[in-house]
Amino acid sequence: MTFDELYEQIAGGKMSKDEARRHFSLEWMETARNYIADVNRGARINIPEIIYGEYKTADQTVELADAWLTRHSGVLVSRSPHQATLVDYFNDRYSVRETPLLLAIGDFPEPKGHVLVISAGAADHPVASECSLALEALGVNPVVFEDRGIAHPTRVLDAVMEGMNKKVAAVIVVAGMEGALAPFVSSLVPLPVVGVPTSVGYGFRANEAALTSMLASCAPNLTVVNIDGGIRAAVVAGLIAKNSSL
Amino acid sequence: MTFDELYEQIAGGKMSKDEARRHFSLEWMETARNYIADVNRGARINIPEIIYGEYKTADQTVELADAWLTRHSGVLVSRSPHQATLVDYFNDRYSVRETPLLLAIGDFPEPKGHVLVISAGAADHPVASECSLALEALGVNPVVFEDRGIAHPTRVLDAVMEGMNKKVAAVIVVAGMEGALAPFVSSLVPLPVVGVPTSVGYGFRANEAALTSMLASCAPNLTVVNIDGGIRAAVVAGLIAKNSSL
Amino acid sequence: MTFDELYEQIAGGKMSKDEARRHFSLEWMETARNYIADVNRGARINIPEIIYGEYKTADQTVELADAWLTRHSGVLVSRSPHQATLVDYFNDRYSVRETPLLLAIGDFPEPKGHVLVISAGAADHPVASECSLALEALGVNPVVFEDRGIAHPTRVLDAVMEGMNKKVAAVIVVAGMEGALAPFVSSLVPLPVVGVPTSVGYGFRANEAALTSMLASCAPNLTVVNIDGGIRAAVVAGLIAKNSSL
Amino acid sequence: MTFDELYEQIAGGKMSKDEARRHFSLEWMETARNYIADVNRGARINIPEIIYGEYKTADQTVELADAWLTRHSGVLVSRSPHQATLVDYFNDRYSVRETPLLLAIGDFPEPKGHVLVISAGAADHPVASECSLALEALGVNPVVFEDRGIAHPTRVLDAVMEGMNKKVAAVIVVAGMEGALAPFVSSLVPLPVVGVPTSVGYGFRANEAALTSMLASCAPNLTVVNIDGGIRAAVVAGLIAKNSSL
């Protein structure tokens, strides 16, 4: 449960003082057999719980997600090798949405504010769609344009113009290979830009070229997340949009 | 040459292939030029001009800054090896403020909003003070705590608490060595955090350890800029604060 | 459609003004459901369209290629993991040629000019044959000698002599391991040489050794493309040959 | 003596058969006390002799250059730490031109053909001016635009348009930091582009970011030379221009 949800419940009179206290307490733990879910962390940082699924077994992941969903309206599972199994398991009882790298189970807040997401190529789709779904789970509207590489400069411009018209509060640029899309877009907008370098490419430093390029860029309004780190970009851009006055 | 003219000339056999190809390229670029001018309108108004001084001679830098100051109220000069010369030169006519890596010449906007800046150690001072001065030049109030490394966790908490009390809209964490301060602070705040890895350290990957650590972090609300990239962090955090509803 | 094709059609009276205008326009787009083909880019840079197949599904690739072929005489598909499927699909309606890393579907221009392609070993065949087919698709004659490593210097000399006799305008050297063939050939010819380092090798920096070596070379007439970047070498050498007076 | 000069002398009746034979012979050597100058190499590859000065003493360099100039009209000296000494020494007897990284002593051929040279920033001046002077020494006209980074896209377009108007046969892009200028320019021109990554930058992979980016680029008409390798770019682009039919 994020802080926003918690506040709404208390303010709306839907949560007793006892129940609320547990969410504030440091002592209270949700224990899923072996692994610990720090329940009030979501509240503390106002971000829905994200289970990092990459190294977990299907059983571990189901157990953790189930435990969460008994008390919260939704949970995200990222990079699970058992995504199909999870969809089957939760499908009946919850609303389930998925992209290649992310699974959203349950209900999420009403959207508020906009973030522009531009990707360089079709190969960046898994990461771009991860950004998009994560933004929705955070309660922010994504404005998405895929396959807008720098090789087609006018197509980039179209996307940026449309984003500006929608009054986005931040921009996410998803790009692999030389990642030149990120500094190019950054030079066009008076907004914070979060670059997500992807591992798309071949040859020399195939998977690190875009990261190297984005870090070295002289664009002053560009920050970077880890390679293929779509969720992190969505969380940062989402927090900006949620608190934005634009 | 209009498209119609171009077509007629080719169709009429009056223009060679080489000549035509050149016209085709020029035509296309003229159109792209107009597009960009359109998108770009007003893009820069939120960020003061920053002259990257590192590889420039004193003469080049003075000339560039002078040209700017005839039209604008202020300019920033970063990493200039000729900073003392610049201070002498501009001192009489303008208000001049300096930190080891940044020089602010002229007047800047009234501050609005707050950003928290925490550094890990005294050795990070050049970068932390660069963040602070750049934020002021952007028109944002910095709330600065230096020398708050993870080795003294309670002093980190104190700094974060004071920042929260000041209603900061974003947090900048400046840290070298293992850079563990950035994920620790990120776990404590419901805000976007911009990590600035510094080149402070010795031994293995002395200058890259903090960057590596911050990129690899599992904190979802943490983005990163280049090593020692204090200005970029300030610009991004500043843009967040200026548009923030907090 | 490359610029050369476009010119020929207009000059030959085979394309109406309306049709031609679309190729010049920035607005006009070929939309293949989700992905965008910037139709006039081929014309702009005078290179046949190349679909980068490595991260695309078979369906995406077929859809993109089909869209292209409704308007253009030919298309290239590189590094597709679904090459066999594509061959089956396009075989009936188009002329199809393939090498391990490249597929050429449809018709390409009459060849003009020559480029010499020399590879160091049999293991470099996938890249060398990619160069060769891409040159043909560009409308240039490849002169190919494979398996001419520096371990047999006289066989290198034979290949270079034959290339000089054919009046090649540029040389492509394809080599893995230590890549010493590239500087050796460069020292022998008064022509631009494009080195293609391959990922062939084992042990220390197995896949980067040839790139490192070619970049560090003191041969003044040698440029380099990415590891296994056969197409890029062919495009550059092909553009040189097409505009050459040799 | 380059091949071009040799041909002109024979065709013009200014060189005897004996004299000419020596230039063709493998046996004939110019010995400068300890180091060997392979005299006919220049002729073989049609490029003026370039003395790599970086690790040589002033005496060694003077001796080598003197030996050359007794028989040839001009010589280039690159990266000499003793450039001022060399200028003093040769100033009286020869025409001497210099840029920070290159010294041209003596006379060079009449220019023919054009090459466009675009640099991203003022900090790239040493490499851009090296390209320019080397092109002139090769007998090619440079068309130079400096400080045209991707942060100002319309200024890039202006430079490219002017180059196209001058009918350049090839483009050299000199850029440090993220090097995004190279793929951007490549997407605009139907010509071979030679990227020269420079060592300008700070932070992560400060000196390798542009190289990484240019190698990873998906622009098909872009090749790359070593970091700060301005001479190599000039030689390759110059050979293209000299043999071009544009």
Place this chain on the structure above:
Amino acid sequence: MTFDELYEQIAGGKMSKDEARRHFSLEWMETARNYIADVNRGARINIPEIIYGEYKTADQTVELADAWLTRHSGVLVSRSPHQATLVDYFNDRYSVRETPLLLAIGDFPEPKGHVLVISAGAADHPVASECSLALEALGVNPVVFEDRGIAHPTRVLDAVMEGMNKKVAAVIVVAGMEGALAPFVSSLVPLPVVGVPTSVGYGFRANEAALTSMLASCAPNLTVVNIDGGIRAAVVAGLIAKNSSL
């Protein structure tokens, strides 16, 4: 051959130089051999034999383990790809315990002393459980807390407090990603800490980030072992605990 004999033979001209050199070497090594045997006596008694199974066939591993068990009460097999086969084979005759990366066959000493083992995430379980089982095989009591990442600081504190209460003599911290748990724990305890960086993570230096971070840490009481080197950490911490007066 004694020295005296050797000398007499050389001095008497009865031994060639080659022959003498061999004898000299052999003589020296015989003496060194005795030295080592002397120093080495009893060195290994504190550490059970560990068969490194990663590159061995099942047959090789069984043979080696069998040989050991004829003389010793127990043996450890690490990283064997044939673990299931080994369990089947030894199950009947010996007590067998296993974790994903380690197999303990036979009997081990009575435990004495305590070591605290804290891991950052569920994904670190294979390494954390390897530490735990190896400690038991050494004759030390592990006190294990898994899934206590720095994102939940209070859960880390709980674990450290409980370990201090148990009077542990050393602490092992197992962490992947940015590895920030290790310096954080080190700042809390007056004990030697052994950091085990794990290969858990994705993106930039995915498998080396924790190692980089732990080496660069300014915590003075933190040492590090190889990535995923759980056994080494257990042996070192175990030796500390066994000789501890705490």
Place this chain on the structure above:
Amino acid sequence: MTFDELYEQIAGGKMSKDEARRHFSLEWMETARNYIADVNRGARINIPEIIYGEYKTADQTVELADAWLTRHSGVLVSRSPHQATLVDYFNDRYSVRETPLLLAIGDFPEPKGHVLVISAGAADHPVASECSLALEALGVNPVVFEDRGIAHPTRVLDAVMEGMNKKVAAVIVVAGMEGALAPFVSSLVPLPVVGVPTSVGYGFRANEAALTSMLASCAPNLTVVNIDGGIRAAVVAGLIAKNSSL
């Protein structure tokens, strides 16, 4: 603000969401602060304060050291570029001891227990002597043998034998170049060994070779600290010795 008050305010509609979120964060941190203070009690008493002097000015360092010495009997200053100045300043009032990388000012505890320190070569002296002095400052007796590289195996054996005779509780091995001394010594002793790779060497990975080698070693009782990290090795080995029952 107590939880009850906070709840009442929200439930009563008297507190906005933004205001509430801040209180929630602050509340949580206050609690965490108390936890840490509790855990941390007495944690530092076993390690003297170490001022990391590398990036500090002389003034900063003097001020910090002075402040410490008003309350404590001694302080260590490591890697200060102003060591001579510090010696002059503190010489009169305190006992001062120095090695090239470490300065000990004031009084330290009576020694108890022994640690063996072996270095590979004379070039490792600055790090070996740093270990030695730091051990004394911790209150442990160092047993030091320098210049005992693996090229002289018998000299290594002598040192180890003498250390064993002195009943050392741990061994520190200081070595640069290939660092082979560390695994060799580890194979000889039934004790924890702390390897300190030094930056001594030339050529390939000159400064990282010893670190690489020590991490990769199969010696189970060897841990590693950062390159040239003599203090960390001394602190860890010293803590082992002080709590040892040997």
Place this chain on the structure above:
Amino acid sequence: MTFDELYEQIAGGKMSKDEARRHFSLEWMETARNYIADVNRGARINIPEIIYGEYKTADQTVELADAWLTRHSGVLVSRSPHQATLVDYFNDRYSVRETPLLLAIGDFPEPKGHVLVISAGAADHPVASECSLALEALGVNPVVFEDRGIAHPTRVLDAVMEGMNKKVAAVIVVAGMEGALAPFVSSLVPLPVVGVPTSVGYGFRANEAALTSMLASCAPNLTVVNIDGGIRAAVVAGLIAKNSSL
């Protein structure tokens, strides 16, 4: 075309510059060709032909080997993924011997001289046995000791002593992990030592640690080959042994 003819044609204005340049290049290469053939005479007779099988198809490999065996008594095939197929194919007609990485087909010379081969662990067997078989194919007697790691120094000494007794002319040390065996053995013998770093290991620079260590070693009589480069070590050591007077 003789030089005289060439000169007359140019001087007489009968040959264009382009045509002349080509002839000039060809002339030069014809001369160089004769030089190389002369130097190269008999160069290869001491090393049997080695077909590098790693990237070749079964058909390519069979064809190449068959061609060789019609003229020579034996051939080696290294790293072929089709080794089983090759054994089946050649089994009937030739003597065939194999190790995991090498196949020897046909007859080889009578052995002369000895080379000592020592490996550090059982995991190095594929490379150690490759050395052994390659030495036999070269006509040299291998003296092989496997599994003699530095963790058991006396067993290393035993192996070296036996090698010295057999009058070996050179030593090959095969070792992975930290590779410390190579400098240790080098310090014991008055002979050239060839180190073969293997890719055995896990964790940090798992496959490069032994290479790094061997290159950095201060042993003056140690050279190194590529990782897992057993054949190269065998060829070099074999050539030493065949020409040795020991």
Place this chain on the structure above:
Amino acid sequence: MTFDELYEQIAGGKMSKDEARRHFSLEWMETARNYIADVNRGARINIPEIIYGEYKTADQTVELADAWLTRHSGVLVSRSPHQATLVDYFNDRYSVRETPLLLAIGDFPEPKGHVLVISAGAADHPVASECSLALEALGVNPVVFEDRGIAHPTRVLDAVMEGMNKKVAAVIVVAGMEGALAPFVSSLVPLPVVGVPTSVGYGFRANEAALTSMLASCAPNLTVVNIDGGIRAAVVAGLIAKNSSL
């Protein structure tokens, strides 16, 4: 004292049994105040003592060299930053020879056998001359050709032919930049080749390119030493030549 010298003294009746025994003993040490000279190591590995001067003070180096020269005829000092001081100090009493990286003090054995040393460029002179002087100190005749890069193939051939005529037993190739000279020479000779990559070059992996290239080479008779490791190459090639039957 090398073994060869020792043998000659005993066989010639110039050394008493007592004196000789000390050279054989493990106990006997030469102590130069703080540092230990393992006197019988030289004898054990038959190589003159080499003092690695790079990190030593002038005093330390003088002390060590003096101690040696009281008992031995000669000593080598490599990479000393105090070379001029050493020359002054030893000049009167001993024969002194120097190259930029190596100093030979005293007398050395009569030369026997030949080794060919070829360097690629004038910039490699410091390393090539180090090889040459070290070979002489070992008692082997160097046959040296400098400045024979692969850009001038015929000059390489001349050098190789002359070396073969002198019946060299091994070849040393010294090369920086792309290091292509080493595989080229290896393809021409039926002898062991030792490649010495130098740190000469600029740009990408400036100092490691030649090493990378030489390790990756497919030449079977090529081994490699550390970057700029001229002494190691000389020792290995020298040992080959001294024991050669050629």
